[in-house]
Amino acid sequence: MTNPPPAPEPAAAAEAPESTASGDPQVPGPRRAGEPRRPTLRSDLRASWPDGLVALVITAAVFVLLYIRIRNKTSSTVTVMPFMADAGGFWMYFLSQAFGWSALLWAWGTVVLGLMLSGPRPSRLPLSGPRLERLHRTTSLNTIALIAAHALLFAAELVRHDTATWNSAVATAFVEAFVPGGYDSGTGRIAIPVGQAALYLAIPLGLLFYVRHRIGPKTWRVLHRCVIVVYVLSVWHTLLYGTNVWYDGWFRTSVWLLQIPIAALLLLRLLRPARRSEKLPGRPGETAKARTGWALRLGGRLAVVAIVVALVAVVASGRDGGRSVPPDDTSSTHNHD
Numbered sequence: 001m002t003n004p005p006p007a008p009e010p011a012a013a014a015e016a017p018e019s020t021a022s023g024d025p026q027v028p029g030p031r032r033a034g035e036p037r038r039p040t041l042r043s044d045l046r047a048s049w050p051d052g053l054v055a056l057v058i059t060a061a062v063f064v065l066l067y068i069r070i071r072n073k074t075s076s077t078v079t080v081m082p083f084m085a086d087a088g089g090f091w092m093y094f095l096s097q098a099f100g101w102s103a104l105l106w107a108w109g110t111v112v113l114g115l116m117l118s119g120p121r122p123s124r125l126p127l128s129g130p131r132l133e134r135l136h137r138t139t140s141l142n143t144i145a146l147i148a149a150h151a152l153l154f155a156a157e158l159v160r161h162d163t164a165t166w167n168s169a170v171a172t173a174f175v176e177a178f179v180p181g182g183y184d185s186g187t188g189r190i191a192i193p194v195g196q197a198a199l200y201l202a203i204p205l206g207l208l209f210y211v212r213h214r215i216g217p218k219t220w221r222v223l224h225r226c227v228i229v230v231y232v233l234s235v236w237h238t239l240l241y242g243t244n245v246w247y248d249g250w251f252r253t254s255v256w257l258l259q260i261p262i263a264a265l266l267l268l269r270l271l272r273p274a275r276r277s278e279k280l281p282g283r284p285g286e287t288a289k290a291r292t293g294w295a296l297r298l299g300g301r302l303a304v305v306a307i308v309v310a311l312v313a314v315v316a317s318g319r320d321g322g323r324s325v326p327p328d329d330t331s332s333t334h335n336h337d
């Protein structure tokens with residue numbers, strides 16, 4: 001990843017939330033003393049450690065919880081895969097799961113922050129606009145790192161349990177964890193590529209921010225908007241493949257429940273965008289192109305209303321796609337793979 005050299009730019013454009021300025025250098029000119037530089041990947045990586053540290057502490061706590069549940073045989077991971085009852089033997093797998101949860105939590109948080117920056121946000125927030133914007137960027141960077149750790153630990157666990165020579169074990173694990181289609185059994189045939197798609201899209205869509213002065217603010221904004229797809233893929237991957245949310249129950253329902261605020265914020269962001277130019281006018285324009293654009297934008301807003309309603313229905317009914325817990329004697333007939 002190349003680091004764009006910090007270029008002079010007015011403070012307001014550099015640090016103002018993207019809602020008020022484009023977040024891009026519009027007016028070139030010499031930087032005055034005390035004015036902040038345009039954030040670079042390097043400066044944001046440097047600023048990422050506090051929330052990265054919090055993420056690591058949370059990951060450690062989740063790991064301990066998962067480990068204890070395996071040891072006490074109360075984890076549904078063991079119900080799905082009885083051979084995993086050996087907590088010490090599969091600790092890397094459980095650590096990978098823990099990183100998966102912190103990655104999902106950070107993805108949730110950074111999406112909430114992003115929607116608050118581009119839509120309405122509470123007037124009484126403890127953080128100023130620029131600080132909120134920086135937190136959005138650092139939590140995004142940490143989300144990518146957490147997903148990478150989750151996938152790498154999964155690959156490492158595959159290597160550990162492979163009896164082939166180390167180089168062939170590493171090659172197989174790499175293909176299974178990182179190459180779409182490389183994992184070819186059970187639910188993983190779909191779930192793993194979904195997770196990989198989330199990771200591979202998150203990297204460019206997140207990091208393009210640092211070269212937005214090269215690609216143009218408009219292109220960057222349009223591309224960055226697609227980042228919501230990364231989040232949807234992440235949630236899909238989790239609900240499809242996570243053995244801790246494999247069966248019906250309150251934990252699986254809670255993961256669904258957490259999606260309601262995201263959908264509601266997305267709806268608010270569409271109805272009351274921070275950039276005035278993104279508001280949906282009361283009536284379509286005169287030309288055919290303007291009318292089509294207007295209808296599409298209206299359709300998008302209605303689709304998000306439908307998603308909010310669907311999420312509420314799923315949570316209220318508890319019909320959230322979870323499997324039924326098998327009776328004890330058939331618990332070994334699982335199909336996680």
Ligand code: HEM
Nearest residue numbers: 097100101103104147151177195196198234238242243244
């Ligand atoms: C290269 C990409 C990825 C790979 C290879 C991968 C691999 C896996 C595997 C093998 C599992 C099953 C673990 C279990 O038995 O529960 C899993 C679950 C999970 N993954 Fe991923 N994943 C990837 C991307 C992602 C992404 C992008 C996220 C979210 C931001 C994520 C979050 C999770 C979560 C929360 C679980 C549930 C863990 C549990 O049930 O305890 N993963 N992933």
